Amino acid sequence: MKLICIGRNYADHIKELENEKPTDPVVFLKPDSSILAKKQPFFIPDFSDDIHHEVEVLVRINKVGKYIDKKFAHKYYNEIGLGIDFTARDLQAQLKDKGLPWEKAKGFDGAAVIGDWVKVKDIANVDDINFSLKKNTTLVQEGNTSLMLWKIDEIIEYISKYFTLKIGDIIFTGTPAGVGKVSAGDELTGYLEDKRMFSIKIR
Numbered sequence: 001m002k003l004i005c006i007g008r009n010y011a012d013h014i015k016e017l018e019n020e021k022p023t024d025p026v027v028f029l030k031p032d033s034s035i036l037a038k039k040q041p042f043f044i045p046d047f048s049d050d051i052h053h054e055v056e057v058l059v060r061i062n063k064v065g066k067y068i069d070k071k072f073a074h075k076y077y078n079e080i081g082l083g084i085d086f087t088a089r090d091l092q093a094q095l096k097d098k099g100l101p102w103e104k105a106k107g108f109d110g111a112a113v114i115g116d117w118v119k120v121k122d123i124a125n126v127d128d129i130n131f132s133l134k135k136n137t138t139l140v141q142e143g144n145t146s147l148m149l150w151k152i153d154e155i156i157e158y159i160s161k162y163f164t165l166k167i168g169d170i171i172f173t174g175t176p177a178g179v180g181k182v183s184a185g186d187e188l189t190g191y192l193e194d195k196r197m198f199s200i201k202i203r
């Protein structure tokens, strides 16, 4: 399976990192080895002094598809989740400066947190989901899927032009503002509406 990630999908986060608003979605992949094992802490890797949390809504693909029209995209997933796209921001900045791919900054072991899943049928509107992240007891990130530049079904249309979507593939739909550094001893807790979706200790 593959993890397909969308970058710069919320206007407020683009502003925060002083990025340009893209004309197409920014797409990158994380390898399956980047998935943090359930109930395991996240260990800060020795190659970075600036690991950032990016809380993101996840979509799990349940049907094989290619060239999916956005009108039919809803038939290709029945679960929505929440996760973290951990990013070595210092390493990413170096790679960006040199025009190199981001994989080392985004795809390292443990860089993909995948929390619990909620059935789409239990969600009133996938384009109006509140989600948030707490670092320890402080609310650090808050978003709503209505604020995405590319909505879930548009993302599926776009990425399926390039990648055949397979059962079990997971889409990371981008992060809202509020990304920030994690330190050893922190605990990150993610919420989809009022439901706690994951809790991760940083070591």
Ligand code: ZN
Pocket (backbone or CB within 6 Å): 005, 006, 007, 054, 056, 085, 172, 174, 175
């Ligand atoms: Zn991200």
